Amino acid sequence: EAGVTQSPTHLIKTRGQQATLRCSPISGHTSVYWYQQALGLGLQFLLWYDEGEERNRGNFPPRFSGRQFPNYSSELNVNALELEDSALYLCASSLRRTSGTYEQYFGPGTRLTVT
Amino acid sequence: TQLLEQSPQFLSIQEGENLTVYCNSSSVFSSLQWYRQEPGEGPVLLVTVVTGGEVKKLKRLTFQFGDARKDSSLHITAAQPGDTGLYLCAGDFNDYKLSFGAGTTVTVRA
Numbered sequence A: 001e002a003g004v005t006q007s008p009t010h011l012i013k014t015r016g017q018q019a020t021l022r023c024s025p026i027s028g029h030t031s032v033y034w035y036q037q038a039l040g041l042g043l044q045f046l047l048w049y050d051e052g053e054e055r056n057r058g059n060f061p062p063r064f065s066g067r068q069f070p071n072y073s074s075e076l077n078v079n080a081l082e083l084e085d086s087a088l089y090l091c092a093s094s095l096r097r098t099s100g101t102y103e104q105y106f107g108p109g110t111r112l113t114v115t
Numbered sequence B: 001t002q003l004l005e006q007s008p009q010f011l012s013i014q015e016g017e018n019l020t021v022y023c024n025s026s027s028v029f030s031s032l033q034w035y036r037q038e039p040g041e042g043p044v045l046l047v048t049v050v051t052g053g054e055v056k057k058l059k060r061l062t063f064q065f066g067d068a069r070k071d072s073s074l075h076i077t078a079a080q081p082g083d084t085g086l087y088l089c090a091g092d093f094n095d096y097k098l099s100f101g102a103g104t105t106v107t108v109r110a
Helices: none
Strands: A005-007 A010-013 A019-024 A031-038 A042-050 A053-057 A064-068 A074-078 A087-094 A110-114 B004-007 B010-014 B019-025 B031-037 B044-049 B055-058 B061-065 B071-076 B085-092 B098-100 B104-109
Touching: A005 A087, A010 A019, A019 A087, A019 A110, A031 A074, A042 A064, A042 A074, A042 B085, A042 B098, A074 A087, B004 B085, B010 B019, B019 B085, B019 B104, B031 B071, B044 B055, B044 B061, B071 B085
Parallel strands: A010 A110, B010 B104
Antiparallel strands: A005 A019, A019 A074, A031 A042, A031 A087, A042 A053, A064 A074, A087 A110, B004 B019, B019 B071, B031 B044, B031 B085, B055 B061, B061 B071, B085 B098, B085 B104
16 A cells, blocks of 8 residues: 655745645545654644645745545645745645544655755 | 644664654544654554554554553564664544654664
């Protein structure tokens, strides 16, 4: 069974540009999560999508946005890029949470470099 | 704000030695997950613990969940160079996202 996939692997942009990152979840998973892992800051929760809707959002400005498509794949868009947006962006997926615990499985990440 | 504290931040040991990594919070977890991450890759799920006092074993790795569900530990017996990596604990506080600790970088020298 294929795991979570992300594209592109690496992305280089200049300050002020927009970046689009893509994620395909594990088959059967309906929830997609986005995290930012900047150097020295650990994994910070960005966004959670389930069934095409944004369900929760971390403490990030509105220029970080995204969407989830009917096939449950997801896009993360970062507008007006700033140097500090340089980080590894990780996507994770899980089964839909109804009750109890759930497990998130991560993709390999997209390394975004803003120059 | 980090709700989870991991310790130590760095750990360097010789092959064959044992090590323990700790994860603590002032809040109760509904569940806690341990991940290992290698440079430039995504975290890989090792285990999920749910019940207070639970102990899970994965080959040479032993995971414990505190009785009050506020702390957890990861113990590696007879560490090998392949155990080298960043170990992350992630807590589910019933708020539909995982909160991650800062991680423990483990280096096992041959």
